[in-house]
Amino acid sequence: MKQDNIVPPDAGSGNALASGGNAVEVKDLVKTFDNGNVRALDGVSISVPVGQLLVIIGLSGSGKSTFLRHLNGLHLPTEGSVEVLGNVIPDLKRPELRSLRRDIGFVFQQFNIVGRLTCIENVLSGALGRIRGPRIGAMMYPKSLRVEAFEQLERVGLADRAWQRTDTLSGGQQQRVAIARSLMQKPKIVLADEPVASLDPEISGQVMELLVQCCIEDGITVLCSLHQVDLALGWADRLIGLRDGKVVLDSLVKGLDQEEVMGVYRELDPTGEKENEYRVSETDPSSQ
Amino acid sequence: MNGVNNHEQVSEQVEKQRESGSLDQISRPWNLRRVQIWSFVGFLLVAFAWSVRRVDLSFNGIIEIIEGWPATWSLLKRMVPPSLPSEDIDLIISLSLDTFFMAFAGTAVGLVLGIPLGLLSARNVMPWASVRALSRAIIVFSRAIPALVFAIFFVRIYGIGVLPGILAIGIHSIGMIGKLTADAAEDIDTGPREGVTSTGAGPMQDLATGVWSQMVPTVITISLYRLEIDFRSAPILGWVGAGGIGVLLRSYQGGLRYQEMLGITLLIVVLVILLESLCAVTRNALFGTTERLPKKLKTKSIFASFVSPGQKIAELIINRSSKKEVQVEQSSERRLNAPWTVERIKVNTVSMIFSVLLVLSFVIPDIGAKEILTDSGNIPEMLRRLTPDNWSWWSSRILSDLIDTVGIGMAATGLALLFAIPFSFLAASNTAPGRFVYLCSRLFMLVVRCVPELVVAVIFVAAIGPGPRAGTLALSIGMFGFITKLFADAIEEARQGIRDGVISTGSTRLQESTTAVLPQVVTSIISNSMYLLDVAIRSSTVVGIVGGGGIGFLVVNSARQLQWDTLGGIIFCIFVIVYAIELLATWVRRKVE
Known part of the structure; x- marks a missing residue:
């Protein structure tokens, strides 16, 4: 079920996108906001092989979201290079960026679905990159796409809610619609930015499981930022820790024992202020 | 016994403070914001007083209306049934x-x-x-x-x-x-x-x-x-x-x-x-x-x-x-x-x-679809004629009518507010003295709001003769209907908890309205009043068209006499005034909100 742990190859070999190549290749990425006053990312270098399940942990404000948003061009780097699926992002023109985005699903913390639209319309919007021209209403999409959207909704277990307005669903269900929208893109990479941070623990486990399972089925590379390490340990191949915009931990999960993980917490949170945020909860079933 | 002692001690202290002058603290200290607010209020009151004089509705003007009542009455009698x-x-x-x-x-x-x-x-x-x-x-x-x-x-x-x-x-x-x-x-x-x-x-x-x-x-x-x-x-x-x-x-x-x-x-x-x-x-x-x-x-x-x-x-x-x-979901074909x-x-x-x-x-x-095709070609020519090349269209009459227009707008706003603020407490479900009063007030508001103010102006001009006086009175009725609804809705949003706090001190209904409700809605009242001024000035530019005073008369007149550059110039003036008032109103609203 789990991929073999692949040791990240050295940077520079990411151009070839053959199997075993790198899906994401980031080198010395620096991002500053507010005219250089805020340094959100400070020399981050990460390579992610195709098919890897990568989890990024770190405190709020450590740069997790900023990093992920660079990978589909929602942010542009101040310095350094970002290469995704063989495309150098800052060099892309608008249409090229759009066609790259079609290959990258993004799952947001706040779901970012259009609440007024029905579930099926939201899922269908994942196919916008494949068709031309604007669409208003589900019936304007071709039937084949509607069939496909239903299949994706079935995968996330919401086919019976297809024609219901999305804002009438619960938070976990809304996030599942958002996942279905991402899958509808037939992506090669899924970026998930704290996908379960606004859900309660039990639902978090279910949604995470669903996301990972779908991605493994489709052979999708996953980069996911998470608050709760215990949620990640069950399925992730590799763990990356960010603090103040710097990589402070980069390790394969296999063989990482409890003691080492505790070390990770201390490294991430030297002052101990946010200890609880990272504590592995004993009761949570998904921590095994 | 102890309580009495305490009380004596306190009054002794007060006595001392009064002697030393530190009791001045008992009145609110002046700061910049307070000075700004009160000077703005003062400015508004002066502007209102000026505008009422300008539209002949000061004390003497009202006396005149009362003296002219028999004539008005006989006119009104000719309107019924x-x-x-x-x-x-x-x-x-x-x-x-x-x-x-x-x-x-x-x-x-x-x-x-x-x-x-x-x-x-x-x-x-x-x-x-x-x-x-x-x-x-x-x-x-x-x-x-x-x-x-x-x-x-x-x-x-x-x-x-x-x-x-x-x-x-x-x-x-x-x-x-x-x-x-x-x-x-x-x-x-x-x-x-x-x-x-x-x-x-x-x-x-x-x-x-x-x-x-x-x-x-x-x-x-x-x-x-x-x-x-x-x-x-x-x-x-x-x-x-x-x-x-x-x-x-x-x-x-x-x-x-x-x-x-x-x-x-x-x-x-x-x-x-x-x-x-x-x-x-x-x-x-x-x-x-x-x-x-x-x-x-x-x-x-x-x-x-x-x-x-x-x-x-x-x-x-x-x-x-x-x-x-x-049922619809059952068949898989139809669910698409x-x-x-x-x-x-x-x-x-x-x-x-x-x-x-x-x-x-x-x-x-x-509609006359033919005219659309044949006459639309005249629009550029018309627009060119409406653009004045020089200032020959300007006259002192235009200036004085523009000032009248602003006066009508301000006086109508002031008059409307004078009646609207107390009335809106009757038309808000949470402050009205009873369900019956509330429904009657809402119904009254509804009817007044539906009467187009220019149509009222026509009646007023007929009754008390043309001029800014008729225009102002007509507008103030329209503005009253418009603003009471906004005020009443704002009052209905006032938080009940604060009101309970004041009621539980044993206050009367009126005390409770002024202490608990009014402070909650005062920003909304100020902000909506400025919006009202904005709306009133817009309407006051046209009451003159039906004889209600202000610049409107010259608008129709110059169109009737084919003085296009004058009309264009006046339109430009209207634009400047309305836009200036809108900017002022928006600025004040942003300040208070």
């Missing part, structure tokens, strides 16, 4: 229909032009600043120039008829529709839009799925809101020849047929009430209470307390429909099409009715 002449009844019906469809088609024109312009002027839709600035300029201009002035212009081009009315309403509506559409676009959640962009959607796809789908309820509300306003402004346009029932009002006034005049006025009021309830029912049917709307559009209709049955019926239908939905939920049937029915009305509104009134 109101009548609709039976020989004109066909004409009255056809003109009423014209008025309805004119407003309808006009709003449609406004929507077709205003929504794209609004989107083009929204910062998050249109990246090019130059395009935004241009569309914003068009929006600001069409908002500042009253529909009646546009009507005069279009009557000159297309001749007397419905077409100028439709165009006048349409062009003037662009302003409000465009501005609110732009606000709606800029207010959307960026999150869902980001979600759509990150699937790789193109700019038009993003606009449709990411932006427009979020705006739909707001745009529908804007449209219905505008339709209500246009229903109120359409009846008077006939006064300058732009079709509809106003034509008859004018001819009866010219023929001194006062009974018929009052009859037509009452007919207009009834029509406007009917049309406004149509809008309210539509809104309730479409949204009920489920939709989240921007706060400033959440104008719970004045009908809300009267047409709640509409909502009940809608809920009933929805409840029944949810059972059917389950959107199921016919009652929600969808309702939306489709409403849009069908409106489409039919829209088609009818271009068919039933005699």
